[in-house]
Amino acid sequence: MSAIARVFxxxxxxxxxxxxxxxAADSEGSCEQYIAHWLDPVSGESLSGEQIFQRFASSRIVxxxxxHTSQAHHRWQLYTLSALHSRNSKMxxxxxxxxxxxxxxxxxxxxxxxxDEEFLEQSEWKEVxxxxxxxxxxxxxxxxxxxxxxxxxxxxxxxxxxxxxxxxQALAEDQRLGLSDPALASDEYRDSLAELFAYKQTLNPxxxxxxxxxxxxxxxxxxxxxxxxxxxxxxxxxxxxxAEALAAAHRRDPSALVxxxxxxxxxxxxxxxxxxxxxxxxxxxxxxxxxxxDEICDPxxxxxxxxxxxVDADSxxxxxxxxxxxxxxxxxxxxxxxxxVIAGSVAAEAGILEGDLVQAAAGFETETMSTLxxxxxxxxxxxxxxxxxxxxxxxxxxLAKFPQGFD
Numbered sequence: 001m002s003a004i005a006r007v008f009x010x011x012x013x014x015x016x017x018x019x020x021x022x023x024a025a026d027s028e029g030s031c032e033q034y035i036a037h038w039l040d041p042v043s044g045e046s047l048s049g050e051q052i053f054q055r056f057a058s059s060r061i062v063x064x065x066x067x068h069t070s071q072a073h074h075r076w077q078l079y080t081l082s083a084l085h086s087r088n089s090k091m092x093x094x095x096x097x098x099x100x101x102x103x104x105x106x107x108x109x110x111x112x113x114x115x116d117e118e119f120l121e122q123s124e125w126k127e128v129x130x131x132x133x134x135x136x137x138x139x140x141x142x143x144x145x146x147x148x149x150x151x152x153x154x155x156x157x158x159x160x161x162x163x164x165x166x167x168x169q170a171l172a173e174d175q176r177l178g179l180s181d182p183a184l185a186s187d188e189y190r191d192s193l194a195e196l197f198a199y200k201q202t203l204n205p206x207x208x209x210x211x212x213x214x215x216x217x218x219x220x221x222x223x224x225x226x227x228x229x230x231x232x233x234x235x236x237x238x239x240x241x242x243a244e245a246l247a248a249a250h251r252r253d254p255s256a257l258v259x260x261x262x263x264x265x266x267x268x269x270x271x272x273x274x275x276x277x278x279x280x281x282x283x284x285x286x287x288x289x290x291x292x293x294d295e296i297c298d299p300x301x302x303x304x305x306x307x308x309x310x311v312d313a314d315s316x317x318x319x320x321x322x323x324x325x326x327x328x329x330x331x332x333x334x335x336x337x338x339x340x341v342i343a344g345s346v347a348a349e350a351g352i353l354e355g356d357l358v359q360a361a362a363g364f365e366t367e368t369m370s371t372l373x374x375x376x377x378x379x380x381x382x383x384x385x386x387x388x389x390x391x392x393x394x395x396x397x398x399l400a401k402f403p404q405g406f407d
Contacts, residue, residue, distance in 0.1 A: 034310040035293050041304045049083065052288075052307055057087035057257060060284035061246055063273060065264030065305070069328070072311040074135045076290040077261060080309070081142060088257045092249045093143045096242060096262040097129045097136060098152035110143060110150045126370040128157070139261060151249055153260060155179070155241040157331075164234035167226075179244060182236035183279035189271040193235060194219045197228050236276075239266055243276035250282060264289055269303055323379040323402050327352060329369055334390060335359040336372050350400040353391065360388035381405050 038047040056062050064080055066073040085091055098106060105122035108114045114122065116137060125133050143150045155177055163171065168182065185193070198219065222228050242262065249258045266272040267287045274285050286306040293310055300308070326345020329336050335357040341347050352358075358366050362385055366372040379385055385400040 035312050037310050039300065039308050039310065041300050041308060042302055044300060047307060053083045053087050056286050056288065056306070057084050059257065059286045060250055060254075060282065061258045061260065061277065061286070063260040063262055063267050063285065063287045065262060065267045065287065065289040068131050068263060069135075070290075071135060072292075073290045074139065076309055076311055078138050078142060080288060081139065081259060081261075084257065084259065085142075085146065085148075089146070090253075090256045091146075092149045092151065092253065092256050092258045093139075094151045094153040094242075094246055094249060094258065094260045094262075095136070095139075096153050096260070096266070097125075097131070098123055099128055099154045099156050100152050100245065101156065102128070103152045106150055106152055109140065110147065112144065126374065127368070128154075130369040130373055136261075149249075149256075151245060153242040153245040153262070155238075160234050160238055163237045164230050167230045168233040168237060177241075179237065179241055182233075182240035183276055185232055185236060186271060186275065188269065189275070190223060190232060191219070192271065193232055194222050194228065197222055197231050235272070239272040240276045242266065243273045243280065246273070247277060247280050247282050268305065269301070323376050323381075325352075325376050325385075325400060329358070329372065331369055332357060336366050336369055346400050346402055350387070350398045352387070352389065352398065352400075355391070357390040358387060359390050359395075361385060 034046070038049065038052050039045070040047055062084065064077045066077060081093070095106075102123045105114070105119060108122070109119040116133075119140075120126070120133055140150070142148075159175075159177055162175070168176075242260070246258055246260055250256070260273070262273065267274065267289065270278075270287065274287060277283075277285050289305040289308045290311050291300075291308045293312055324346065326342040326347040327338050328340040328342075330339055331337075336359075338347075338352060338354055338356045338358065341352055341354055358372055360366055361372055361375045364371065364375060366375070376385070379402050381402060382404045383402055385402065387398045387400055389396040389398055
């Protein structure tokens with residue numbers, strides 16, 4: 001599996017790679033000694049937690065990255081958030097997971113007026129995010145327990161989709177939700193997005209976009225296409241929106257430490273949100289990332305982040321017990337597109353492939369991710385789930401068999 005396919009998430013976050021590297025593992029490539037250690041990407045040296053937290057507790061903005069489905073990453077975020085708070089209790093916490101229009105629900109939650117179920121319903125969690133809320137509730141409970149100001153960083157996905165279809169400049173002023181013009185992407189960011197764009201095209205063999213179909217993996221042709229230009233605009237819109245929300249929080253209280261809980265693809269190498277914050281004149285922005293032990297065996301990129309923490313790769317995917325199909329997905333026009341099939345999963349056994357479009361499950365149309373997720377979560381152990389799949393021009397009926405028990 002390619003590096004892009006391995007880390008690409010539902011909302012388009014991706015781990016980027018650059019040629020300037022430094023080895024952070026020993027000459028034999030062993031990684032075990034670095035688990036639960038902080039590392040300086042520039043020197044590759046191990047740093048103590050005290051060094052890390054004393055340094056970054058005085059930052060203006062600290063951004064904690066994640067892969068959205070990794071329980072280990074979310075545990076690391078909670079640990080890091082707690083440690084920073086113990087050294088600087090004047091803190092504002094922002095979440096990528098929620099769009100600004102549900103801020104009222106987040107305020108009510110933070111004030112203790114809603115229970116978990118009420119908050120998830122009023123924030124439209126399944127509709128606007130779709131990932132397992134259990135991964136994020138410990139972070140949200142921490143902010144509520146300490147009565148920390150908590151902000152929704154994101155915007156509605158419809159705006160990003162519209163930009164992806166038409167481009168930023170094609171939108172009228174009143175369609176931009178008050179966002180300012182994003183700073184242009186660096187050449188390095190465009191190169192990385194071109195690789196992602198090429199990968200996404202391989203998942204959509206029926207695309208009627210001849211510009212991208214004819215280019216194949218020729219990144220130069222991709223980068224000169226209108227479709228790619230709009231794709232970059234969409235990513236910059238996302239980055240700019242979250243940067244503006246973080247900047248507004250900082251300006252409201254410059255003495256507070258603003259912490260963002262954000263997908264790693266918006267943070268790595270400073271390409272996304274940090275670049276937009278710099279364009280708005282805000283420096284003192286630091287990025288902290290979790291990195292899996294199997295990744296650290298490879299050369300560690302020099303400018304990946306301000307610091308990284310090594311988590312045990314074996315515990316990266318340890319979801320709570322329950323039915324899991326074993327796919328990574330995104331919304332698409334004709335259904336829910338499969339971006340990745342986990343080896344050995346229920347989906348793999350059923351014959352689901354990357355690029356398939358799930359159009360129905362258990363007889364119900366699956367127009368959105370949240371619909372498909374809800375159907376899967378209702379499955380009992382040992383049952384069969386009929387699926388309607390569009391693969392290219394062919395419609396298939398597949399059966400996914402769930403195990404007799406969920407561990």
